[in-house]
Amino acid sequence: MTLTSSVSPWREIQRKNFVHLKPLLDFLELSPIQRKEIDFSPSFQLNLPIRLAEKIKKQTLNDPLLLQFVPLKLEKQVTSGFSLHPVEDNAFRQETRYLQKYKGRALLLTTSACAMHCRYCFRQNFEYGYVNDLSQELRLIESNPSLHEVILSGGDPLSLSDEKLSSLLDTLERFEPITKVRFHTRFPIGIPERLDESFLKILKNRRFEIYFVFHINHAQELDEEIIYAIKRLKQLGITTLNQAVLLKNVNDNFETQLELHQVLIDHGILPYYLHQLDRVEGSAHFESSPDLGRKIITYLRNHLPGYAIPTYVQEIPNEPSKTPL
Secondary structure (H helix, E strand, O other), X not given: OOOOOOOOHHHXXXXXXXXXXXXXXXXXXXXXXHHOOEOOOOOOOOOEOHHHHOOOOOOOOOOXXXXXXXXXXXXXXXXXXXEOOOOOHHHHEXXXXXXXXXXXXXXXXXXXXXXXXXXXXXXXXXXXXXXXXXXXXXXXXXXXXXXXXXXXXXXXXXXXXXXXXXXXXXXXXXXXXXXXXXXXXXHHHHOHHHOOHHHHHXXXXXXXXXXXXXXXXXXXXXXXXXXXHHHHHHXXXXXXXXXXXXXXXXXXXXXXXXXXXXHHHHOOXXXXXXXXXXXXXXXXXXXXXXXXXXXXXXXXXXXXXXXXXXXEEEOOOOOOOOEEO
């Protein structure tokens, strides 16, 4: 009898991610001189889907995708004002995986796992702790009648199996005050196969409204298969938005931001936030000035309709909301 694998196709794709530097650098055809700029002992492990690696221009260190995902020696620089925990998540922790930052919204860190590791990730040093389930976190949500929205983040909630996500949504559906569930995810940008029929099925006919907030920094990250997968979400009546981070030498210029936001609105993805960099240790080389960010927003406003303009914000701990810049 032939045994068939029960592993989902998207999970098989994920297992082929680049997690070791030498195979990736060989794939990118980087020269010995270029490799001298690479950090071969990063504190935050390399994790890059093949789909994104294939979009990186070879034989250069200046590609906007390479800069986002490949560790450079610049990460070893110690810079004043940068810290391990720039948004102070622990100050808002009510349970191992539950943060209460803003009124009416619960932030559930469903998993520490991601489809990819962004070098500027503000949560790369966060201690997620080991939990078998989210029962304690869910009890807190159920006991707080002031909550109307649950934000599923992490890590990346789409790293979880369909079974776990279905169970989680079923539980949240029983909490009457919850009228909105929001997914924060970068998974479809690297592995759009994650948005398969099985996953879409568990999103259908939910009592609450579902929102997907993607993290797309550059138009180069997108392709036809990703757009098609996102359109399948939209066909379920799900609102899709995007939040980007302003990154030096990646997207901190007028033309790149204009192209990104044109592509987003052309495919029904509404710009939500453009974030000023969270100053996590090792990311100083990504920081652009707020003055440049404001000029970019003005440029976008002069070239695009109002619904295509993201709000330029910075997260300041203990403020009641994101702070517009």
